[in-house]
Amino acid sequence: MNAHHGPDTAPLIRSDAQGVATLTLNRPQTRNPLSEATLMALSEHFSAIAEDRTVKAVVLAAEGPVFCAGHDLKEMTAHRGDEDRGRAYFEAILGLCSAVMQQIPALPQPVIAAVEGTATAAGCQLVASCDLAVAGEKAQFCTPGVHIGLFCSTPMVALSRNLSAKHAMEMLLLGEMVPAAEAARMGLVNRVVPADGALAEAQRLAAVIASKAPATVKVGKRAFYEQREMGLKSAYDHASAVMVENMLAREAEEGIGAFIQKRAPVWEG
Template sequence: MAMNALALAPGPILRRDDRDGVTTLTLDDPASRNALSEAMLAALSATFAALAADRSVRAVVLTAVGPCFSSGHNLKEMTARRVDPDRGRAYFTDILGRCSAMMQQIVALPQPVIAAVQGLATAAGCQLVATCDLAVASTAARFCTPGVNIGLFCSTPMVALSRNVAPKHAMEMLLLGDMIPAEEALRMGLVNRVVPAGEELEAAQALAARIAAKSTLTVKIGKRAFYDQMGLRLSDAYDHASAVMVENMLARDAEEGIGATLAKRQPRWEDR
């Protein structure tokens, strides 16, 4: 069992633990409510880049410490740049671009990412949950896109939110900025499961362990195809999915898995 930690000065705001093919990433900056600050974005981006190339990692769990999963962008950092000659335009463009790129890293990651939400997830923090492939929420978790209440519509969180929940649910969250309890988030499809407070990490890791027991090649193919087909017309989506399935059928693990099913035995994955 290997364990690693990623630390950026002045402290370990993002921790990484590896156990049996499952990597758990923990946002550990409760003083800033685990804001997606410059440092946190850099840490997440670097870690996701490393995970993408790490074949020993089969699933990822993303969690946090403190009462807040993530409060979204660090508004203090952003406000401080209003004194720039361009009133912060270049900085805002850069930081929002970096955040969007990090979110897309999660989607592009070959391993599924499961959010374990213990507390409040607001604005880009809610976006982070919506971006993950799966999400387990504590009964204490709350979700909100409150930008409209401070004159800053949650436009980038809207992208992930609108791809997870029905349009009218997304618009209600975006237009009202109300706090959504965990059970309502479950009904809307923003999270997969709600568990008693304190059990969300264990539940997310249990899901990750089940995924880790499957062929990583198959999971990688399936995750990529899922997101690729979402933006296509129905006929194009079927054409793409059919082509993907043909290639998958020719993979060694598909041959092994089908053979094992017919022989009524457990498959032995080679991840190829």
């Protein structure tokens, strides 16, 4: 956390424990929008975590009754008075947001969203961009752009890579609130827990991941996203090549050796 920000002013707070970094959106009074300041903070924290060998998993949470309301429309609308009617600013803020969303799958460590309240528009995109997601039973998800003449085209990228085509189109075309249980059925979240229990469950999952060999998790996460963009044969060729390298790595030698010898593996660093 930047030292010059107090806990009341920082748009994002980081706390670390047992190899898990928890990032908490901290603008509850404005519904935790993905403002320029928040996006910059997310980007900086993700860049730092990517280089931090002590962090094995990341939890993304939020203060207050709304997880994330998406783009700061007031901030964006303020630039309509610019000479270009805001074009340059809109391009910059959407470029920044898209870059942050891509940092999540690119991060070596798995990222788990802990969602209470509503996650709408780019806030829903943020949840879809995470590797795993846990929702409190009162959480709701929505891509409501269609109601205000601004179709959720960038959230669509993450949504369409998580949900079946029909489910993604249903959310995008109707713009209706999807309750937590339905979001789990659609595949937007992994599991639903009692209200106010999402953070604890996300941190529990993060602790399980943190107990695994970190280099193995890093290799696997990267290969997952790489192969998903490929055709079937290319995906198998790539995954096989990754697995050969993995088989020759010290962690696999130790893990497989421990399995055969019926003992617990000892992971390095």
